[in-house]
Amino acid sequence: AQSVTQLGSHVSVSEGALVLLRCNYSSSVPPYLFWYVQYPNQGLQLLLKYTSAATLVKGINGFEAEFKKSETSFHLTKPSAHMSDAAEYFCAVSPRGSNYKLTFGKGTLLTVNP
Amino acid sequence: EAGVTQFPSHSVIEKGQTVTLRCDPISGHDNLYWYRRVMGKEIKFLLHFVKESKQDESGMPNNRFLAERTGGTYSTLKVQPAELEDSGVYFCASSPPKTGTEAFFGQGTRLTVV
Numbered sequence: 001a002q003s004v005t006q007l008g009s010h011v012s013v014s015e016g017a018l019v020l021l022r023c024n025y026s027s028s029v030p031p032y033l034f035w036y037v038q039y040p041n042q043g044l045q046l047l048l049k050y051t052s053a054a055t056l057v058k059g060i061n062g063f064e065a066e067f068k069k070s071e072t073s074f075h076l077t078k079p080s081a082h083m084s085d086a087a088e089y090f091c092a093v094s095p096r097g098s099n100y101k102l103t104f105g106k107g108t109l110l111t112v113n114p
Numbered sequence: 115e116a117g118v119t120q121f122p123s124h125s126v127i128e129k130g131q132t133v134t135l136r137c138d139p140i141s142g143h144d145n146l147y148w149y150r151r152v153m154g155k156e157i158k159f160l161l162h163f164v165k166e167s168k169q170d171e172s173g174m175p176n177n178r179f180l181a182e183r184t185g186g187t188y189s190t191l192k193v194q195p196a197e198l199e200d201s202g203v204y205f206c207a208s209s210p211p212k213t214g215t216e217a218f219f220g221q222g223t224r225l226t227v228v
Contacts, residue, residue: 004156034216043118044157044205044219090157101170102149102217104157 002027002093006105014113019063019078021108023091026072031093033074034102035065039087047089050074051096061085086112116140118220120206126226132194135223139188139208146189147209147217148181152202160204163189175200196227 007022025031035047048059055067065076074091091105119138127133139146148160160179161171165186174181178197183189193200203224207217 036219041221043221044207046216046218049216092157101147101159101162102157103159104149106156 002031002095002103004091004093004103004105006089006091006108008108009106010109010111012111012113013081015083016080019076019081019085019110021076021089021091021110023065023074023076023105024072025074025091025093027093027095029096030067030069031096033065033067034092034094035059035063035074035076036090036092036104037087038090038107044090047076081110081112083112083114086110118206118208118218120204120220120223122223123221124224124226126228127196129198129227130195132192133196133225135191135193135204135206135225137189137191137206137208137220139206140218142210143208143218144186144211145209145217146183147207148189148191149205149207150202151205151222152199157205160191193225196225198227201225201227 003026005024033050036044037047038044048057050057050067058064063078088107088109090107092102094102121136146163149157151157159173162169163183166183180192203222205222207219209217
């Protein structure tokens with residue numbers, strides 16, 4: 001069975017600081033990996049996904065994530081936080097080749113301080 | 115193009131009552147998924163339709179939950195009778211037939227059972 005662990009249910013950064021949200025997964029084979037974001041009063045929006053090939057994935061709004069098989073990690077980063085990045089972020093996995101059943105982490109609430 | 119639409123956005127019902135949630139997927143998306151987030155917990159998979167057929171309903175909590183997708187278009191999720199522990203946010207998502215493509219989520223229905 002697959003599982004996802006997001007370290008830190010709440011992360012607080014200053015505007016302009018680096019954003020690092022951690023995600024580790026457990027799976028017998030490398031799965032598909034996703035980061036979703038939920039802004040207040042909105043649905044889940046895909047930030048980026050890793051399905052194959054390049055291990056460094058660039059997403060929307062300046063976010064990127066690196067798939068590290070040896071560490072079973074898929075951490076999300078952004079060099080400089082904006083106030084508008086304040087939201088809840090979810091890491092998710094699905095079985096490779098499926099279409100597809102997502103297993104989510106518990107989410108990380110990002111606060112950006114002025 | 116319209117996104118995934120869910121109705122209602124909020125619902126407050128009494129224990130023992132019946133509630134029906136509706137999801138209109140993106141046109142042409144054969145795959146439709148229901149997920150649920152109970153407060154403080156991770157988002158969990160409930161079931162997956164391919165067109166009008168249930169592909170995987172392993173996440174359905176019990177037989178008080180009934181999902182249908184008439185004609186492979188919109189889907190409904192009925193809870194009858196509702197219990198307090200059914201409270202949470204119910205998300206619907208849809209995706210095209212191609213494997214590995216992203217799922218697009220609706221805004222969710224917040225269900226409160228009192």
